[in-house]
Amino acid sequence: MSNLKITNLTKRFSEVLAVDNLNLEVADGEFVTLLGPSGCGKTTILRTIAGFCNPDRGEIFFGDKIMNNIPPNKRNTAMCFQSYALFPHMSVWDNISFGLKMQKISRQGQKKKISQVMEMLGLEGLEKRKPGQLSGGQQQRVALARAIVTEPKILLFDEPLSNLDAKLRVQVRIEIRDMQKRLGITTIYVTHDQDEALAISDRIVVMERGHIEQLGDPYNIYRNPETSFVAGFIGLANIYEGTVVARDGSRYTVEAPFGKVVIVSDGRKIPEASKTVKFVWRPEDMKIYIQGAPNRVKGKILQAVFMGNITDIFIDVQGNKMRAQIDESRKLIAGDVIEFSIPEDAFSILRG
Amino acid sequence: MALTDSTAETSLYLIQARKKRNFYLLLMIFFMIVLILWVGIPILMAVMWSLVDPKNPWSYPNLFPPSFSLAQWKYVFDYTNIGRALRNSYSIAPLAVLLSFVLSLPTSYVLGRKKIPGKKFFMLVVLLPIIMPGMVVALFLSRVFTAFGLSQTFFGLVLAHTLMSMPYMIRVMTTSFQAIPQDVIDAAENLGANTFVKIRDIFLPMIRPGLLAGMIFAFTVSIEEFNLTFIIGTPTFETIPTILFSFMGYNFIRTNASVVALLMMTPNIIMLFIVERFLKSDYLAASLGKM
Amino acid sequence: MKEKKISPIDLLMLFPGVGFILLFIGSSIFLTLVQSFGLFSITGKSVFTLENWKAILQARESMDSLFFSLKMGLLSSVGTVVVAFPIALFFRKGGTGKGILGSIIKMPLFIPALVAAFLILNLISYSGLVNTVLMRLNLINEPLRMLNDKFGWGVVFIQIWKNLPFVLLIVMAALASIRDDTIDAAKNLGAGYWSILFRIFVPLAMPGILVSMILMFIKAFGDFPIVSVAGPIYPASMAARMHIMATIYQEWDQAAVLGVIIIVTAFIVIWAYSRFAELAKGEV
Ligand SMILES: Nc1ncnc2c1ncn2[C@@H]1O[C@H](COP(=O)(O)OP(=O)(O)OP(=O)(O)O)[C@@H](O)[C@H]1O
Numbered sequence: 007m008s009n010l011k012i013t014n015l016t017k018r019f020s021e022v023l024a025v026d027n028l029n030l031e032v033a034d035g036e037f038v039t040l041l042g043p044s045g046c047g048k049t050t051i052l053r054t055i056a057g058f059c060n061p062d063r064g065e066i067f068f069g070d071k072i073m074n075n076i077p078p079n080k081r082n083t084a085m086c087f088q089s090y091a092l093f094p095h096m097s098v099w100d101n102i103s104f105g106l107k108m109q110k111i112s113r114q115g116q117k118k119k120i121s122q123v124m125e126m127l128g129l130e131g132l133e134k135r136k137p138g139q140l141s142g143g144q145q146q147r148v149a150l151a152r153a154i155v156t157e158p159k160i161l162l163f164d165e166p167l168s169n170l171d172a173k174l175r176v177q178v179r180i181e182i183r184d185m186q187k188r189l190g191i192t193t194i195y196v197t198h199d200q201d202e203a204l205a206i207s208d209r210i211v212v213m214e215r216g217h218i219e220q221l222g223d224p225y226n227i228y229r230n231p232e233t234s235f236v237a238g239f240i241g242l243a244n245i246y247e248g249t250v251v252a253r254d255g256s257r258y259t260v261e262a263p264f265g266k267v268v269i270v271s272d273g274r275k276i277p278e279a280s281k282t283v284k285f286v287w288r289p290e291d292m293k294i295y296i297q298g299a300p301n302r303v304k305g306k307i308l309q310a311v312f313m314g315n316i317t318d319i320f321i322d323v324q325g326n327k328m329r330a331q332i333d334e335s336r337k338l339i340a341g342d343v344i345e346f347s348i349p350e351d352a353f354s355i356l357r358g
Numbered sequence: 359m360a361l362t363d364s365t366a367e368t369s370l371y372l373i374q375a376r377k378k379r380n381f382y383l384l385l386m387i388f389f390m391i392v393l394i395l396w397v398g399i400p401i402l403m404a405v406m407w408s409l410v411d412p413k414n415p416w417s418y419p420n421l422f423p424p425s426f427s428l429a430q431w432k433y434v435f436d437y438t439n440i441g442r443a444l445r446n447s448y449s450i451a452p453l454a455v456l457l458s459f460v461l462s463l464p465t466s467y468v469l470g471r472k473k474i475p476g477k478k479f480f481m482l483v484v485l486l487p488i489i490m491p492g493m494v495v496a497l498f499l500s501r502v503f504t505a506f507g508l509s510q511t512f513f514g515l516v517l518a519h520t521l522m523s524m525p526y527m528i529r530v531m532t533t534s535f536q537a538i539p540q541d542v543i544d545a546a547e548n549l550g551a552n553t554f555v556k557i558r559d560i561f562l563p564m565i566r567p568g569l570l571a572g573m574i575f576a577f578t579v580s581i582e583e584f585n586l587t588f589i590i591g592t593p594t595f596e597t598i599p600t601i602l603f604s605f606m607g608y609n610f611i612r613t614n615a616s617v618v619a620l621l622m623m624t625p626n627i628i629m630l631f632i633v634e635r636f637l638k639s640d641y642l643a644a645s646l647g648k649m
Numbered sequence: 650m651k652e653k654k655i656s657p658i659d660l661l662m663l664f665p666g667v668g669f670i671l672l673f674i675g676s677s678i679f680l681t682l683v684q685s686f687g688l689f690s691i692t693g694k695s696v697f698t699l700e701n702w703k704a705i706l707q708a709r710e711s712m713d714s715l716f717f718s719l720k721m722g723l724l725s726s727v728g729t730v731v732v733a734f735p736i737a738l739f740f741r742k743g744g745t746g747k748g749i750l751g752s753i754i755k756m757p758l759f760i761p762a763l764v765a766a767f768l769i770l771n772l773i774s775y776s777g778l779v780n781t782v783l784m785r786l787n788l789i790n791e792p793l794r795m796l797n798d799k800f801g802w803g804v805v806f807i808q809i810w811k812n813l814p815f816v817l818l819i820v821m822a823a824l825a826s827i828r829d830d831t832i833d834a835a836k837n838l839g840a841g842y843w844s845i846l847f848r849i850f851v852p853l854a855m856p857g858i859l860v861s862m863i864l865m866f867i868k869a870f871g872d873f874p875i876v877s878v879a880g881p882i883y884p885a886s887m888a889a890r891m892h893i894m895a896t897i898y899q900e901w902d903q904a905a906v907l908g909v910i911i912i913v914t915a916f917i918v919i920w921a922y923s924r925f926a927e928l929a930k931g932e933v
């Protein structure tokens with residue numbers, strides 16, 4: 007149990023800058039998720055923390071102890087590998103017990119812990135099998151079990167649930183979160199699944215090409231994205247550019263291609279008049295217009311997809327496309343003209 | 359009406375399918391017979407020749423020997439050096455395999471797991487004993503051996519056989535080392551394994567199949583090594599190949615040669631069937647498939 | 650880059666294997682080379698001379714031997730691949746009985762070369778099985794000369810028989826890595842039997858085929874025992890000639906010249922292979 011600090015971390019693989027001057031501090035017992043497109047350096051960061059990969063520059067601290075020169079087997083981290091990395095010549099049981107053996111835990115103690123973890127992950131009965139005789143999802147759960155059974159100082163998960171079915175994935179992620187909270191293990195988690203990231207994390211790190219785009223709790227990341235990359239990467243987004251034409255305290259009016267909108271600032275730096283700004287709002291923020299509602303937009307439905315609880319609509323507002331998701335019970339069809347309003351506080355101003 | 363039509367069509371289709379299947383079956387059987395004859399007949403002939411009764415020689419136009427006897431086997435063991443040759447062959451081979459393993463292990467580890475400059479060059483160098491024509495090496499190495507007093511010695515022969523078996527050993531073990539994903543090693547280290555544990559619990563068990571395959575190839579190479587043994591060992595040390603060669607010279611004694619040939623290949627064939635499963639993964643192909 | 654340097658420990662670990670081989674093979678290559686120019690001669694003299702090269706290059710026997718050995722190398726390597734390829738295709742798909750059949754076909758790999766030579770010799774000798782059967786069937790009137798024949802077919806046949814499994818293993822591994830989807834996809838795109846063969850199987854197996862042809866060529870080119878027992882009386886193979894030169898005539902320096910020619914040929918073939926392999930890679 008320890009807080010983790012990464013300073014100025016840089017790692018280059020010949021052509022590729024895998025991690026670019028990255029700084030990150032993770033509190034004791036915190037659960038932080040790395041989220042970002044494929045190849046943005048997530049695995050490289052985990053490998054550096056675990057000590058498999060020497061950074062070109064930068065330090066790794068556990069607590070106030072610098073770890074750069076500590077070999078991986080002395081770091082007391084446990085990593086769940088993207089590729090599982092199971093020992094193919096060992097049974098499931100031997101795979102899971104490997105770390106406990108290294109910690110010189112008694113046979114009795116091993117047995118208790120392993121049975122517990124195997125039950126938690128639904129692996130009972132597979133003890134004697136070799137990894138080659140397991141399904142992809144079972145292998146992944148063995149990899150997970152092998153990592154968490156050691157109860158390390160820092161847990162590193164590299165897409166640990168990617169190969170499980172939707173139901174199992176939700177179930178296991180709840181188990182992971184419970185256990186992590188119970189034991190208070192500092193955890194870095196990598197996933198491609200946004201719902202998972204939002205549901206499980208204390209904080210989320212959104213990355214692109216080796217650097218951090220935005221760091222924040224799930225609510226902030228989703229509600230107040232700072233860049234169009236973050237806005238577009240997590241959830242759906244309508245992104246537009248406009249000129250500030252009037253200002254009144256924290257409310258200001260922006261002239262956008264589809265008309266004027268009034269935006270209430272969320273407390274961050276307010277743009278000056280006659281500046282160009284980029285702003286975003288979520289499709290589910292668009293409401294069917296009722297008398298007196300702000301930011302009225304009128305458009306023609308290009309496409310409406312009924313999805314059960316919501317209807318996903320693409321509309322054309324004076325040649326500008328936008329997307330809305332509404333829980334309208336009425337059946338909507340392409341060609342209908344429809345009026346929306348957007349709440350003034352639904353907008354976020356973007357940095358770039 | 360439509361119903362009968364379609365039934366007729368279906369049955370036509372079925373007949374065609376059956377014809378096709380029968381054709382494939384015939385082709386398969388033909389192929390199998392050819393393959394079995396290809397390997398079987400030569401061996402069968404050797405067996406028959408080794409059992410010819412000296413009092414009742416086998417000659418044209420008999421397809422089979424007129425009578426069988428074990429006289430040839432007795433003769434070979436009584437009047438030739440075959441016993442000693444067998445002893446030599448089967449004591450040199452294990453020693454050569456062992457020595458070659460000991461020498462190859464660190465080299466294969468570095469070639470398989472480390473990023474080093476000139477790896478391609480080293481991989482080619484270790485192939486030299488098989489790509490250098492044997493007789494050239496034998497003749498001129500014999501001068502080196504003579505200079506060091508290794509010629510006509512048992513130890514010299516072990517060294518020579520080690521040399522010839524090392525390409526297989528190194529290549530196959532290098533491939534096995536390479537085949538271990540780095541993640542697996544990392545995982546062990548991550549869970550607290552030190553170097554010793556890594557070697558004992560991860561590396562050795564994971565390269566074991568390759569190691570066995572390498573040892574088998576090395577063993578067969580040693581058993582059949584001719585050139586170096588012929589130049590460096592004879593006449594002091596005869597092994598089975600050199601003794602067979604002497605039987606096959608211009609005064610060709612076929613019956614004796616048959617016995618020696620069978621003696622020479624039977625252990626190898628038995629070994630083949632025992633180790634078949636290690637050959638399945640085609641270590642040879644993986645390790646020699648590129649230069 | 651840090652990884653690009655070779656650490657002393659790595660070098661130390663490389664030494665037992667690489668050093669052992671370099672020491673012995675290197676010293677024999679070195680001796681062959683210098684001795685062909687009269688240096689470090691076995692007679693004790695060490696004078697630079699081109700006489701040995703002259704003597705060898707002017708002798709008709711040398712050229713005959715070189716030509717014969719080249720012929721053996723080429724025919725054996727091409728022959729083995731031509732025989733092995735269809736068998737490898739046959740084994741690509743598993744099937745009943747193929748397991749045991751696979752073991753049987755691999756047997757010659759474990760049969761020492763000389764034994765293989767002897768086994769085949771029994772079949773094709775003057776009074777061997779083939780002649781006996783052919784004569785009893787009245788297909789021929791007198792036995793065919795297949796053993797010690799002038800051309801060397803006997804040798805080629807023995808080489809093919811002995812080395813077939815080796816080439817098979819390599820080609821089979823190459824074919825096994827071709828996934829069925831690939832073939833289905835090709836069929837789906839309209840490829841017929843022959844296009845699948847020549848556009849998928851052959852190109853994908855090509856690296857393996859090339860390597861096995863090289864190794865086979867060098868084996869057959871530098872062969873001594875098989876040619877000695879099954880080859881023609883004249884010409885001798887290069888290796889056999891070199892052996893006679895050294896041990897019967899005691900002309901070690903001239904034997905060294907033959908040795909250099911054999912080594913150089915082997916290296917030329919390997920060089921040509923690497924060029925060809927690069928070329929083939931470049932195309933893909
Ligand atoms: N050993 C290596 N050699 C060269 N380049 C590498 C190496 N490891 C990673 N890279 C490169 O570094 C970048 C970051 O890789 P990394 O594995 O960290 O990505 P990732 O975020 O984990 O991606 P994914 O989500 O696909 O797993 C990639 O462009 C990758 O190609």
Ligand SMILES: [Mg+2]
Nearest residue numbers: 048049088164
């Ligand atoms: Mg990754």
